[in-house]
Amino acid sequence: MTRPPVYVTRPILPPLEDVYSLLQEIWQTRILSNGGPILQRFEAALGQYLGVDHISMVGNASMGLVLALRHHGITGEVITPAFSFVATSHAIRWAGAEPVFADIDPVTLNLDPVEVEKRITSRTQAILAVHCYGTPCDTAGLQRVADRHGLRLIYDAAHAFGVRENGRSICTSGDLSVLSFHATKVFNTFEGGAIISPDRETKLAIDRLGNYGIVDETTVLETGLNTKMSELNAAVGLALLPQMDSAIATRARLANHYSDALGDVPGLRAVCPPGRAGHNYYHFPILVGDGYPISRDALYERLRQDGLFARRYFYPLISDLPMYRDLPSAAPSMLPVARRAANQVLCLPIFPDLDPVDQERIIGIVRQPC
Known part of the structure; x- marks a missing residue:
């Protein structure tokens, strides 16, 4: 099924x-x-x-x-x-x-x-x-x-x-x-x-x-x-x-599992450090870099093929949108780090009732996308 x-x-x-x-x-x-x-x-x-x-x-x-x-x-x-x-x-x-x-x-x-x-x-x-x-x-x-x-x-x-x-x-x-x-x-x-x-x-x-x-x-x-x-x-x-302490603790466990399972994958970097006191693990963003076998967008599509909807938060940059792109500060040369992040970032699914089976499916595809 x-x-x-x-x-x-x-x-x-x-x-x-x-x-x-x-x-x-x-x-x-x-x-x-x-x-x-x-x-x-x-x-x-x-x-x-x-x-x-x-x-x-x-x-x-x-x-x-x-x-x-x-x-x-x-x-x-x-x-x-x-x-x-x-x-x-x-x-x-x-x-x-x-x-x-x-x-x-x-x-x-x-x-x-x-x-x-x-x-x-x-x-x-x-x-x-x-x-x-x-x-x-x-x-x-x-x-x-x-x-x-x-x-x-x-x-x-x-x-x-x-x-x-x-x-x-x-x-x-x-x-x-x-x-x-x-x-x-x-x-x-x-x-x-x-x-x-x-x-x-x-x-x-x-x-x-x-x-x-x-x-x-x-x-x-x-x-x-x-x-x-x-x-x-x-x-x-x-x-x-009253549910929030438990919900945030569950998010932390999910994020730590992602970090442990993906930490040795060449070309990937988790943005939010695991085990950081006081974090809420709102998202689990990874950066898909040059050492990874496929591009960020290709990984995004590969996950979608299995009904796993990651998001490219934040892409495109606000400065690329039509109402802002003409601002002097929106010039691509002014924002090299932001532009690189926008082209590499992918947020993997994370929420308190994420099924462990689904998390393992996500991890499996990210580890071996081809």
Whole structure:
């Protein structure tokens, strides 16, 4: 019998009965949005889980990034990686600013502080960095650059749910961090996200900006947005949160098995180091190099023939897309490391209920693709 297809990820869901009990509360209160009681409980529980004090829920991470940039009044240039999901640069444009691409570190595939500093001009106002695949950026290096030039430092932490560095949440770095709770992420609320603020005053300002700038029934202080998370999405998140330690531990075991099984294959390199404390193993990306018997794209197609759907995250580069390719910083010669990574990267399927039989099928093909 043909096995069902295996995709690069598969969302985890909370027990239906746990969600149902929360839905009963929503039906009783008839409070559906606007920071209702379920959302308030979710916000408190998530803050405790992540180890952060000031957290604001949003409808999705893209809105969160726009809100973070708008909160800091960013309308000039924002230095960001081209090696990311397109939402990162789109948010810069929607906030009224302009992306400037800088190259990435060849090991972590995160924004390189040295390359960032090369792109700074009199119009630069912020850095928007991405913790790619959940691997922390060089937060200290980026902060030094930001401090030297008086720039805001905002993190797209869409991949970094639960990630810790030196015992602290990675989301405490920079001025603001934005998480994604999309269905494809380590933790999901179907759709959703959160902004991590450094203090209560900033959180309240973010909350106000995300509720049209409303202060009270008769007072609107600023041109805000509607970025609120509904009670339904908050209920899903609240019910799912108790499963997360187990889910991340399972991801770690799967990633370590991939690393052990593929570590000696010539021409392959695993991007995320196995056994790293505080990682969440959001993806398992490999780089398919010159020593491998076939190209990255050929391996991608070979896996698809067996119903195994890996993904070329992130290909093409954002800088190659039609709305960005004419930017001076999008020139191929400016982004050699990012371009090489985009042409080599392949994310293998990983999710908590990945069938061991399917993982062995993946490993077998990667080890012997021909």
